[in-house]
Amino acid sequence: MTDTVDDVDLPYDEEAASQQEKIEALRERLDVLEGQNEEMRDKLLDANAENNKYQQKLERLTHENKKLKQSPLFVATVQELTDEGVIIKQHGNNQEALTEVTEEMRTDLEPDSRVAVNNSLSVVKRLDKETDVRARVMQVDHSPDVTYEDIGGLETQMQEVRETVEMPLDRPEMFEQVGIDPPSGVLLHGPPGTGKTMLAKAVANQTDATFIKMAGSELVHKFIGEGAKLVRDLFEVARENEPAVLFIDEIDAIASKRTDSKTSGDAEVQRTMMQLLSEMDGFEERGDVRIIAATNRFDMLDPAILRPGRFDRLIEVPKPDHAGREIIFKIHTRNMNVADDVDFVELADVATDASGADIKAICTEAGMFAIRDDRTEIYMDDFVSAWEKISAESTDESVSRAFA
Numbered sequence: 001m002t003d004t005v006d007d008v009d010l011p012y013d014e015e016a017a018s019q020q021e022k023i024e025a026l027r028e029r030l031d032v033l034e035g036q037n038e039e040m041r042d043k044l045l046d047a048n049a050e051n052n053k054y055q056q057k058l059e060r061l062t063h064e065n066k067k068l069k070q071s072p073l074f075v076a077t078v079q080e081l082t083d084e085g086v087i088i089k090q091h092g093n094n095q096e097a098l099t100e101v102t103e104e105m106r107t108d109l110e111p112d113s114r115v116a117v118n119n120s121l122s123v124v125k126r127l128d129k130e131t132d133v134r135a136r137v138m139q140v141d142h143s144p145d146v147t148y149e150d151i152g153g154l155e156t157q158m159q160e161v162r163e164t165v166e167m168p169l170d171r172p173e174m175f176e177q178v179g180i181d182p183p184s185g186v187l188l189h190g191p192p193g194t195g196k197t198m199l200a201k202a203v204a205n206q207t208d209a210t211f212i213k214m215a216g217s218e219l220v221h222k223f224i225g226e227g228a229k230l231v232r233d234l235f236e237v238a239r240e241n242e243p244a245v246l247f248i249d250e251i252d253a254i255a256s257k258r259t260d261s262k263t264s265g266d267a268e269v270q271r272t273m274m275q276l277l278s279e280m281d282g283f284e285e286r287g288d289v290r291i292i293a294a295t296n297r298f299d300m301l302d303p304a305i306l307r308p309g310r311f312d313r314l315i316e317v318p319k320p321d322h323a324g325r326e327i328i329f330k331i332h333t334r335n336m337n338v339a340d341d342v343d344f345v346e347l348a349d350v351a352t353d354a355s356g357a358d359i360k361a362i363c364t365e366a367g368m369f370a371i372r373d374d375r376t377e378i379y380m381d382d383f384v385s386a387w388e389k390i391s392a393e394s395t396d397e398s399v400s401r402a403f404a
């Protein structure tokens with residue numbers, strides 16, 4: 001390009017060629033150059049056209065990309081980063097898929113990352129660590145207000161829970177001196193509304209521990225694909241809040257006997273349970289975290305969960321007996337304006353099959369009867385009517401459940 005006239009290789013012999021020959025030669029050279037110029041111009045035009053085409057394609061793709069990011073995206077969790085691509089599992093339908101991601105995006109991903117994927121399952125972006133999922137399944141109570149005095153008719157159960165949960169938190173040296181490991185987990189089992197949650201809350205209160213509750217059913221049914229991760233998160237939250245009482249309600253939802261079905265939902269539950277077992281087996285590192293689980297379906301539990309070192313204290317929390325019912329009536333009427341004719345022994349006689357939760361409901365309902373009657377004092381009749389109403393409602397419920 002920097003050629004000057006001096007450098008140009010002339011198409012004739014400077015000494016020998018006549019003027020005419022020089023002109024001829026130059027004309028020929030000019031023709032060639034013009035031809036080449038023409039050719040170059042054509043190429044330039046082609047390149048320009050090509051450039052325009054790519055420019056348009058770029059604009060279209062940018063637009064599509066923008067649209068893809070705007071249209072609803074699906075949430076998935078990264079399972080594995082492989083040479084062939086990234087394996088993701090979609091939330092909701094629980095299906096796994098192999099998808100490709102850009103190098104740039106790949107460096108940002110790791111197993112368990114939550115990502116947003118588009119219709120064709122391409123990863124569009126990584127989502128922030130989701131603290132609200134934790135919040136939705138976990139209830140963290142730094143100072144639960146239930147005390148042992150609020151619980152009626154469960155003296156032996158209370159004693160056992162205190163020994164297994166309270167002692168290791170309060171006096172760990174006792175176990176060291178005696179030379180035994182403290183029991184790791186306590187499993188409370190019994191019908192609904194008998195005070196299992198109350199026991200766990202009261203022990204957390206007594207030991208100034210944080211009470212962390214999670215329901216097994218929510219884990220596997222609400223957040224499909226996240227169960228195992230949530231179990232890990234749960235133990236992490238417990239460790240962050242030591243001393244803590246970790247209460248896993250409805251543990252049967254994640255730890256029931258395996259059925260033969262091999263559905264993906266089943267595999268998901270299985271994975272969640274495996275994670276729970278492995279967290280429990282890592283007991284040494286759990287420090288000041290005690291685990292209490294509860295179930296209404298003891299018969300359904302997978303024996304793996306009951307192996308020594310896991311839930312090795314099984315405590316039955318039954319419906320209250322006569323004396324228990326009487327105490328529970330007294331507890332729930334402590335702050336009520338009860339008339340002198342109210343006889344708790346007789347109430348305990350009447351409400352034969354009531355659970356603690358039923359008794360609480362009877363007391364509230366009795367108060368409502370008084371209010372409806374424009375009274376501030378609650379009579380024996382109010383309690384009896386309340387029991388009739390509540391037992392009829394629960395019969396209706398069980399009838400409709402049986403026909404559902």
Ligand SMILES: Nc1ncnc2c1ncn2[C@@H]1O[C@H](COP(=O)(O)OP(=O)(O)OP(=O)(O)O)[C@@H](O)[C@H]1O
Pocket residue numbers: 150151152153154191192193194195196197198199249294295296328331355356357358360
């Ligand atoms: N033994 C009890 N003494 C006093 N109140 C009780 C007792 N059992 C249950 N209650 C009342 O019933 C309510 C529900 O009890 P709780 O949540 O502890 O039952 P649960 O056994 O955990 O039930 P579920 O299995 O349905 O989770 C309590 O808040 C309390 O008012």
